[in-house]
Amino acid sequence: MFIFGGKCFLPQDLTASSGNFKRGVFMALRKVVVIAGPTASGKSQLAVDVARSCRGVVVNADSMQVYPDTPVLSAIPSAAERGGIEHCLYGVFPSSKNGTVVEWLVLAAGEIRRIWSEGKLPVVCGGTGLYIDNLINGMTPIPEAEPEVRHKVAEAAAAEGIPALHARLSTVDAVTADRLNPNDSTRVKRALEVFYQTGVPLSVWHRRPMVQKLPEAEFVTLKILPPMAELDERCARRFDKMMAAGALDEVRRLKDMKLPASLPAMKALGVPELLDFLKGNRSLEEAVGLAKLHTRQYAKRQRTWFRNKLKADVVLDECYWDWGQISDATEIIGMVNN
Secondary structure (H helix, E strand, C coil), X not given: CEEEXXXXXXXXXXXXXXXXXXXXXXHHHCEEEEEECCCCCCXXXXXXXXXXXXXXXXXXXXXXXXXXXXXXXXXXXXXXXXXXXXXXXXXXXXXXXXXXXXXXXXXXXXXXXXXXXXXXXXXXXECCHHHHHHHHHCECCCXXXXXXXXXHHHHHHHHHCHHHHHHHHHHHCHHHHHHCCCCCHHHHHHHXXXXXXXXXXXXXXXXXXXXXXXXXXXXXXXXXXXXXHHHHHHHHHHXXXXXXXXXXXXXHHHHHCCCCCCCHHHXXXXXXXXXXXXCCCCCHXXXXXXXXXXHHHHHHHHHHHHHHHCCCCEEECXXXXXXXXXXXXXXXXHHHHC
16 A cells, blocks of 8 residues: 555556646646665566556666666666666666766756656656765765775775774774675775765765755655565565576676676676576575575665655555556645646
């Protein structure tokens, strides 16, 4: 069921009201629908159904789906799953690149304005809280580190290990170090890169004024928060389907690209575990079991983040599969169309 305005309700099929949407209304109103939730919760299907009902275009907000070489493991919607609905910002960065939040925000803002200009509704969909939070609330304009700075930090990480870098971070930015896991390689390296590049601790940057990439936008936010038992089962079943759809071949091709293990594309759910199998470090059964475990753990972290951090106009308290479970969405239409 949907929870709207603090109460549960059973609305009618949204498609019945799709005639209420007039060409150009979204450009005039600057509305953006945001659909967020943990992996395997059904948000991609919900985005397609909303877009079909509201003259929409789906905009990707998943940090793994911006890379093109793991469409199966990152669950990039197939042509059949897209159902003729336009999708954008999928596979836009090469797997050899470390795409940043700022780069995604610039692309997303451009796509959203293009969609408005065509008289359509942007439907942003994804499970990356950092993308969604910065799109809605803005972000601190922290400069990107120069390549030589990133190389310096990467070399130090390889030579000393991440815990040693975390200890070093604590001497220059104790506030950031205190809130980071000492083994969180991505965030520890990023914090040191910012300090070495600017001379200003990341914690100080975060206290500076936020910058909105889309100050004119009015967001209508939906989040999916299913029970963990339901989510666990769906995660396991989906990974089995991914294996049947060629996930192992996908990782084999990625292995042949000889990319650094530190790149985001090499950390997609299932990639490290299946790489271990291909290298002879564990059995396929062990690799699949670990991948399922890590997927469930990731989904739990996502669910916790969205529950605590993302303010939503509408909450779906079960995994989404089709419009049949939604009884009346005229309230949502009202939020989008007014």
